[in-house]
Amino acid sequence: MSHPAVTTDKQDDIWIVTLDRPEVRNAVDSATAVALRAAFLAFEDDPVAKVAVFHGAHGHFCAGWDLQHGARLAASGASGGLDQLDFDAQDPRVLGPMGPSRLRLSKPVIAAVSGAAVAGGMELALWCDLRVMEDDAYFGVYCRRFGVPLIDGGTVRLPRLIGMGHAMDLILTGRQVDAAEALQMGLANRVVPTGQAREAAIALARQLAAFPQATMRADRESAYAQWDLPLGDALQQEWQRGKARIPDALEGAQRFAAGQGRHGGF
Numbered sequence: 001m002s003h004p005a006v007t008t009d010k011q012d013d014i015w016i017v018t019l020d021r022p023e024v025r026n027a028v029d030s031a032t033a034v035a036l037r038a039a040f041l042a043f044e045d046d047p048v049a050k051v052a053v054f055h056g057a058h059g060h061f062c063a064g065w066d067l068q069h070g071a072r073l074a075a076s077g078a079s080g081g082l083d084q085l086d087f088d089a090q091d092p093r094v095l096g097p098m099g100p101s102r103l104r105l106s107k108p109v110i111a112a113v114s115g116a117a118v119a120g121g122m123e124l125a126l127w128c129d130l131r132v133m134e135d136d137a138y139f140g141v142y143c144r145r146f147g148v149p150l151i152d153g154g155t156v157r158l159p160r161l162i163g164m165g166h167a168m169d170l171i172l173t174g175r176q177v178d179a180a181e182a183l184q185m186g187l188a189n190r191v192v193p194t195g196q197a198r199e200a201a202i203a204l205a206r207q208l209a210a211f212p213q214a215t216m217r218a219d220r221e222s223a224y225a226q227w228d229l230p231l232g233d234a235l236q237q238e239w240q241r242g243k244a245r246i247p248d249a250l251e252g253a254q255r256f257a258a259g260q261g262r263h264g265g266f
Helices: 030-043 067-076 121-128 142-146 154-162 162-175 177-184 198-207 213-223 231-243 246-257
Strands: 006-009 014-019 051-056 109-113 116-118 130-134 137-142 176-178 190-192
Touching: 006 030, 014 198, 014 213, 051 121, 051 130, 051 198, 109 121, 109 198, 121 137, 121 154, 130 177, 137 177, 142 162, 154 162, 176 177, 177 190, 190 198, 198 231, 213 231
Parallel strands: 014 051, 051 109, 109 130, 116 137, 130 190
Antiparallel strands: 006 014, 137 176
């Protein structure tokens, strides 16, 4: 679907999905959530697309759920459909309150984080596989101040990403986390100068897109699938996904023997 606050730019097999609501620092209202989900489902369904970059325009990634929108809903006695959202754990395409936060895609998404990535915006960044962060950007569970719960994966993905101790600090206090600390605790994967997150994320996306895709996606899915499994079961599902890629490995071995990729070259 088309929505003025969500645009996609296709650069060959790389998609850049941009959130553009500058008047509210790219906060997400109900219609924008639907449009974001639609954009990432279109990326998932495109047979050419390999990697997506998720970007916020005008210097901010996303300030979370649009509280001004929420205030208008409250004043009118409406919920905007939020209380009607249901979660089916078996549905990989289900709509989340912030839009794509409950989608389970088969392809990587990289967050290009500038300015504020707070509350639900932080949850959107956590949904991505990797986070490239500008040196003056920041994370924070800012919704702590207003009684807005984390319902887009924040209480699940944050502990899994950075550990329970760090996660409880952020979840309970709602404090700001700058880029240097985010990198130290593993919340950010890369820190780049201000204004360069988008291009750095696109460069990283091109690197991922150049790899043999079926094997990379199998390994990615195995890493996500192993969380709730006993060790033996986790190793078994890794093997089941990996053995299907053995022909790719043999073809790669031939390329190596012919001189490609020696000494760590890409």
